[in-house]
Amino acid sequence: MTTAPPLLRPPAGPRPAAAPAGRPRRVAAARMVGRRLLAAVPVVLAVSLGVFAAAAASPFDPLAGYLGDRYLTASQTTQDEIAAQLGTDRPWPVQYLGWLGDLATGDLGTSRAFGQPVADVLAERLPWTLLLVAVSLAVAVVLALVLGTWTATRRGGWVDRLVTPGCLLLQGLPPFVVALGAVAVFGVGLAWLPVAGLTDAGAALSAGQVARHLVLPALVLALSQLPWLLLTVRQSMLRSLAEDHVAGARARGLAERTVVLRHALPTALLPFVTLLGARLPELVVGAVLVEEVFSWPGLAQAVVTSATELDFALLAFLTLLSTVAVLLGSLLADVATVLLDPRVAADG
């Protein structure tokens, strides 16, 4: 009896695309990074130019900001002298170029609202913002992956029936309302957690203090980003569970756990990575609101302070910084997609 030829022959040797593709993909990704960085330069310049143009068109007089109360009493000659010293009597395009030049040499200007150089404000506050954003992003990503996978594999179960409408409701709630709700319930009603600042009043800065004060802001920021992330994971998991390679893995008798985690989840992750990049502006906005409500001493709160106090040097720089952060973030997400998925062409 002759054995029938196998229906599926194992591929002879390494798959043709696999081995040599690694390097060109990385090269293509690197080229994409270069192209996108070049394209980002005019965007960043245009945004900062727009901010300066808006400032020039507005009734706002930079001298009023500089002099504060003395603005009303200072004589015209004094005002002119100071304007000449500060260079605010020059036409705004010249001021803008001067600002750009200073920026290039590392001089970020002086923040009036905080009474210190912008660079010092940055050094003092950026770490706290990064801590808050990193912790809440991590919480949101983990929750989205766990709950998204869970609800996709147990569709129609009670978790699913609870999570999906919950997400819709959260999508309708602005982050500051969620934050206020958290303050009302956990801070005032139950009095479990502190609702403001980094430490209790008068307490020294310590890891335990900061961790306790971090809980509510981080959770609120995570919750405000969660619906989009979770629903995307659920949706792409459902799609990927219906794909042939997952059916194949099941047919080979692999454990359900392996099928879901090793075969379905990886393909479902790609849209998730792209979404993470696309959601960055919302994350920045969420951080602004959460830091403001919880008096978290980060950069996002400084945005609000600089706006209410019309601290133009700080406001202009923070706008620039957040634009750069958003552009870099979406670039990072696209690079990750290209490196993770061999099917995506690196021409974005």
Added chain:
Amino acid sequence: MADRRLGVGLAVLAGLTAYALLVPWVAGVDDRVADFAAARQAPSATHLFGTDSAGRDLFVRTAAGLRVSLLVATVCALLSTVIGAVVGALSAVAGGRVDRLVMRVVDGVNAVPHLLLGIVLVALFRGSLVAIIASIALTHWTQVARIVRSEVLSLRDRPLVDAAVLGGAARWRVVHRHLLPAALPQALVAAVLLLPHAVWHESTLSFLGLGLPPHRASLGTLLEEARSSLLLGGWWTLVFPALGLVLATLAAAAVGAALRDRVALPRRTEVRR
């Protein structure tokens, strides 16, 4: 499904609008007048939603706030839709270099967190309603521009356009007689979908103390006040304005989504090439 969303959404929006328009008028009280003897009262028969820290009735004040917020949001949504439709159509029709430049601008506007642009504009032009509206309208037109552009691009290759061109119609006549009307449903859907964003933005700016002045009731200023009242246990100062905000945004989003599904259905029998 789509019809239920549409019906419920429209009913909620109509109810909110009626509440916002009628209650301040029927109640006949100025929502700005303080009555400190009645400050911080919990909801009761006389004050359905309770009172705020200045003793103002929140049932009336929430209605007044909702009215301002819905008005500002509607104006913003319409304005950004007009900007987006014009830019998108021009970009698609002009094509080539202009199109590429416009799309770069769209990318640029999208790259800045919208709220930040809004904060900058509102901070520079403090307290002006025009600045608030402009700051929202100027940051939200990009989505509409994209939608209208792609709609016009796909329409441009239809036989009806060829027929008009062969019939001797000038370029701009084709645009405003054939392309824009055909893209109109999409643009209107986009306008409805912008409503919740606009409500969010207005309330957020006012909440941060950059939007409307505190005595002017808007959902944002009400929630700003709730911030301090909350710490004294005044949960109602948060719950009712927040409820109005959530209902308005969810209803507008539901109506927008239902309309979008409806418009996305094949709507003409014209033979495509």
